[in-house]
Amino acid sequence: MLEFVIENEERERGSRVICGVDEAGRGCLCGRVYAGAVVLPSDYKNPELNDSKKLSEKKREMLYSQIVKDALYYGIGFAEVEEIEQINILNAAMLAMRRAVAALGVTVDIALIDGNTARGFECKTRTVIKGDSISPSIAAASVLAKVSRDRYICDLAKKYPQYGFEKHKGYCTRAHTEALHKYGPCDIHRMSFLKKIL
Numbered sequence: 001m002l003e004f005v006i007e008n009e010e011r012e013r014g015s016r017v018i019c020g021v022d023e024a025g026r027g028c029l030c031g032r033v034y035a036g037a038v039v040l041p042s043d044y045k046n047p048e049l050n051d052s053k054k055l056s057e058k059k060r061e062m063l064y065s066q067i068v069k070d071a072l073y074y075g076i077g078f079a080e081v082e083e084i085e086q087i088n089i090l091n092a093a094m095l096a097m098r099r100a101v102a103a104l105g106v107t108v109d110i111a112l113i114d115g116n117t118a119r120g121f122e123c124k125t126r127t128v129i130k131g132d133s134i135s136p137s138i139a140a141a142s143v144l145a146k147v148s149r150d151r152y153i154c155d156l157a158k159k160y161p162q163y164g165f166e167k168h169k170g171y172c173t174r175a176h177t178e179a180l181h182k183y184g185p186c187d188i189h190r191m192s193f194l195k196k197i198l
Contacts, residue, residue, distance in 0.1 A: 019037045021138065022114040034077070037100035072106075150169055156188060
């Protein structure tokens with residue numbers, strides 16, 4: 001079970017409102033990039049909670065419901081395809097993360113950011129490499145981001161059935177590449193990501 005090691009270090013330094021932040025969809029060829037931000041109770045225990053990439057879709061959906069119910073605060077943010085193309089995917093992921101933190105509706109003492117980069121946050125930040133496998137707060141944020149993005153891309157699959165988004169979720173799979181060659185890109189594809197493929 002993931003333990004509040006990093007969160008407790010920050011509590012000892014005086015932080016009270018500590019949120020975990022993570023993104024989903026950064027490596028996809030299409031659609032928005034999503035982010036989640038979560039403030040968990042300091043005594044929160046959930047043996048199922050882990051990096052969303054290590055969980056089945058069914059388990060993620062179950063955890064999403066639990067996290068939304070149990071979190072003190074949670075927020076979800078995203079950046080649109082147009083923003084990704086304009087400012088690049090890293091900056092768009094940071095934008096989605098900042099929007100998720102803003103959506104919490106509470107002043108944060110410190111945000112624990114998955115990865116090694118944090119840009120433009122109004123609150124104090126700490127980057128945590130592989131944070132979604134270490135920190136319960138970041139793992140919870142990763143679940144909210146992943147489930148939110150998967151739901152969004154499955155909705156898009158109804159509008160663009162030829163690409164099979166509901167199966168590969170927009171990632172660069174063989175099926176997705178073959179569909180791109182057959183049908184060409186649609187208006188939610190990230191054109192800057194397709195240069196090598198097309």
